[in-house]
Amino acid sequence: MAGPVPPPPLAQFAGSPTRRFYTGGKLDRALGIDDLRARTHRRMPRFALEYLEAGSEDEATLAREREAFGEWRFLPRTLVDVSERTPARPILDRPAPMPVIIAPTGLNGVFQEKADTALAIGAARAGVPFVQSTMSNDTIEQVAAVAGLRHWFQLYVFGPDHIWQALVDRAAAAGCEALVLTSNSQVFGNREWDARTRASETRPSLATIANAAGHPRWLVTTLGHGLPSFVNVIGFVPKDHHGFFQSAFWIREQMPKSLSWDTVAKVRARWPGKFLLKGILNPEDVKLALAAGVDGLVLSSHGGRQMDWAVAPLDILPRAxxxxxxxxxxxxxxxxxxxxxxxxAIALGADAVMAGRAPLYGLCAGGADGVERALAILHKELCDAMGLLGISRLDQLGPHLLEPMRAL
Structure with a gap:
């Protein structure tokens, strides 16, 4: 089972006693994201965990995402008045309680029914934006109906131009604040774990079925109304490919290998609001983006699920x-x-961060309440860490408060 790189053993205990995480249903007892993750592993069948946790090939890019954060250490200031501090910071020129956004993630219907709406509800309660994926299992309009939501939409370009144009127009009509174009998914990452959960392209293995059957609560809350559907795009899929697996593979095959900066220009011309480009990992592409008319970039390795042995977003953040x-x-x-x-991330130059797996752990642990809990944990940790670092506002951050543990 793939997962975040575990922390080194605590030196004072030499790895003993073994630390235990809370896996019960009282969400206020979840003290860290790892508690929500532990409950997720208790509740979800193996194939859903593989989908949530895994990366591509050797999962080196996935591991690097966490390793990169471990290679920076803080230089805390003391004897500083931090009695009044706030992690509030504007996101795309609008106030936000912290610089965190729920990242776009597709096929959340394998975790629970109406998962995207639950993510949106949790985001709205926390006051942060939620980026709905093209491959979500709730409609754009259903998510847009969540009261108080800062609704963004993530766009995959696939098939003829009229498909992405229709999606862009629907997102605009639904009042989405921002459009996020993913740039690094035209060739699908080699996710071997995915193939191992299936006996064929369209049929799960017997072991996968047996393991899922051992999670009756998940079966009721997730598959009670059948397999999830890619409801925002299913109308573009040929009728003989409307099955769950068939539609996923058909859409994957329609991803144009010709995606280019010309495509970015076409999307920019059609979209009236804020426009972000997600998936950049090369400084040369950062330079090209400056001339492309986008409002922002999201440095991203697609959760370690595309190019293996790539740099982590944090690795190129200062250069970007x-x-x-x-x-x-x-x-x-x-x-x-x-x-x-x-x-x-903020100290090294980010205006905000997107979190994908952390709120999904909350979703799996407790639906919308779990998402809200995950965001509350991040907010509290952020505020506490600011006090320990000796700052009251995030604009006081900078590289001067960090020390690299390796030559960069």
Missing amino acids: RDIVGDRMTLMLSGGIRRGTDVLK
Whole structure:
């Protein structure tokens, strides 16, 4: 089972006693994201955990996302008045209680029914944006109906132009604040774990079925109304490919290998609101983005699920900030598990971060309430870490408060 790189053993205990995580249903007893993750592993069948946790091939990119955060150490200031501090910071020129956004994740219907709406409800309660995926299992309009939500939409370009144009127009009509175009998924990452859960392209293995049958609560709350559907795009899929697996593979095959900066320009011309480009990991592409008319970039490895042995977003964040200066919003997605991760990203140049797996652990642990709990944990950790670091506002952060543990 793939997962975040475990922390080293505590030196004072030499790995003993074994630390236990809370896996019960009282969400207020979940003290860290790892508690929500532990409950997720207790509740979800193996194939759903593989989908949530795994990366591509050797999962080196996945591991690097967490390792990169571990290679920076804080230089805390003391004897500083931190009695009044706030992690509030604007996101795309609008106030937010912290610089955190729920990242786009597709096929959340394998975790529970109406999962995308639950994520949106949790985000709205916490006051942070939620990015709905093209491959979500609730409609754009259903998510847009969540009261108080800062609703963003993530776009995959696939098939003829009229498909992405229709999705863009629907997102605009639904009042989405921002459009996030994913740039690094035209060739699907080699996710071997996915193939191992299936006996064929369209049929799960007997072991997968047997394991899922051992999770009756998941069966009732997730598959009670059948397998999830890619409801926002299923109308574009040929009728003989409307099955769950058939539609997923058909959409994957329609991803154009010709996606280019010309495509970015076409989307920019059609979309009336804020426009972000997600999936950048090369400084040369950061430079090209400056001339592309986008409002911001999201440095992202797609959760370690695309190119293996790639750099982590945090690795190129300082160079990306040097390139864009204050001319563009710069965000990071990948590896966020602690408030200290958020602090490091902001100190190294990010305006905000996107968290994917952390709120999904909350979703699996307790639906919308679990999502809200995950975000509350990050907010508390962020505020506490600011006090320990000796700052009252996030604009006081910078590289001067970090020390690299390796030559960069």
